[in-house]
Structures are given as C-alpha cells and as structure tokens.
Amino acid sequence: QLQLQESGPGLVKPSETLSLTCTVSGGSISSSSYYWGWIRQPPGKGLEWIGNIYYSGSTYYNPSLKSRVTISVDTSKNQFSLKLSSVTAADTAVYYCARDPFRVTLFGVERFGFDPWGQGTLVTVSS
Amino acid sequence: EIVMTQSPATLSVSPGERATLSCRASQSVSSNLAWYQQKPGQAPRLLIYGASTRATGIPARFSGSGSGTEFTLTISSLQSEDFAVYYCQQYNNWPPLTFGPGTKVDIK
Numbered sequence: 001q002l003q004l005q006e007s008g009p010g011l012v013k014p015s016e017t018l019s020l021t022c023t024v025s026g027g028s029i030s031s032s033s034y035y036w037g038w039i040r041q042p043p044g045k046g047l048e049w050i051g052n053i054y055y056s057g058s059t060y061y062n063p064s065l066k067s068r069v070t071i072s073v074d075t076s077k078n079q080f081s082l083k084l085s086s087v088t089a090a091d092t093a094v095y096y097c098a099r100d101p102f103r104v105t106l107f108g109v110e111r112f113g114f115d116p117w118g119q120g121t122l123v124t125v126s127s
Numbered sequence: 128e129i130v131m132t133q134s135p136a137t138l139s140v141s142p143g144e145r146a147t148l149s150c151r152a153s154q155s156v157s158s159n160l161a162w163y164q165q166k167p168g169q170a171p172r173l174l175i176y177g178a179s180t181r182a183t184g185i186p187a188r189f190s191g192s193g194s195g196t197e198f199t200l201t202i203s204s205l206q207s208e209d210f211a212v213y214y215c216q217q218y219n220n221w222p223p224l225t226f227g228p229g230t231k232v233d234i235k
Contacts (some may be wrong), residue, residue: 017203037224046227047212049222049224051222052198060221060222061222062223063128063223094169098170110177111218112161112176112177112182113161113163113173113175113182113216114161114163115172115176115182116173119169120170121145
C-alpha cells in the first residue's frame, strides 16, 4: 500500500525559504504512470495546488506561485521536495504531498485525481 | 485558469437523508473532474474521478454526475461519517489544477 509522508520545519521566518520533503513508501517514485504533487491549505481555507513533478524531473507549477517555487525529485531516495522562497504569513498552511496517476491513451492523457495523500504538515511563517 | 465554484457553501442534512452538492467550472472541463472528502484534521480523500467513477473502496451511496461545466455529487443516504467538507477539482486544463472552495455538509 503506497504511503506518502511529508517532513520539514514547522516554523519558517518571513523572507526565508520553506523546504519540505515527501517520502514515498510502498511503491516506486520512478513509475512512468504518476505525477507527484504538492497541495496546500491555509488554516480554515480551501485547497491550492502548488505544482507537480514527474520522475524524470519535468515540473508543472501554479502560475501564481511559479516565481517562488521549485519542486525536485530524488529517485534514489524515493523522495520529492518543495522549496518556496521569500515566504510571508500568507504562506502559512498545511502542506500535503500526493500522487497524481495518469495513463496515456489513443485519445490523450487520462487522469484519476490525487490519490493517496500524505497526512500533511503545518508550516507556520512567523518571526 | 479555470475557476471552480461550489454550492451551497454549507448544506445541513439529517442522517439518512439525501445530499446533493453542486460544482461548476468557468469553462468546459469535459469529464475531467474529481471529488474529495475532507474531515477535520485529516487529508482529503479521493471519492470520485472522471466525474462519475468511484475511487477504490468508496461506498455506493456516493455518486457523481455531469460533464462540461456542471457537476453533482450525491450522497444517497447520509451516514454519520459523511459529515465533512467536499471539494471538486478539475484536471482538464493545467497548469494550474484548480479546486472549488468546498461545501461543508453538517448535521441538521
């Protein structure tokens, strides 16, 4: 059974860089059938997609965060990571990692939603 | 960017009753829509993908319908464990992938 686990500092100072890692267990991050994504949720608010990465290193970012986000993958450790620079209080949120399966068909790419998700980790931006 | 809206913001339902949640996309997303359930303190859980296909292990009382810009999630007979927040998400046009603001289903 595939599991994802986020890890990283729970407190980051304003203007610094938030860094999180998602460790995948029970399956390989190098599968050709999955993107791996980061999603965040400010306290009491809705879900915001941050970006996805493919095991080859191809990345896809939310344009609203693109200038500050870097997602990378380490296939040897079965991990992928998020860096968000120049953080402010507005970046305070629970950060989730999740698997994003897809399949290439004759008619295009078929996707299946984010499943499963990690338990999430709260990152607070404060001095 | 495709904007997702959901209605109502809060739905008060008695256990055993039917709940109908709506999701609308600002432009057609075909059937490329997922629904998630989130309980307090937990990560979202995938319920439906492809607008109408239940994810593995999801009870049959959850059903999804719609295509294009209008979608519905129906819970046929609400159980106590179904009181939660429900989000829709489009994956037709990306980036970005976008979520609706959520509908909270609470006990009447």
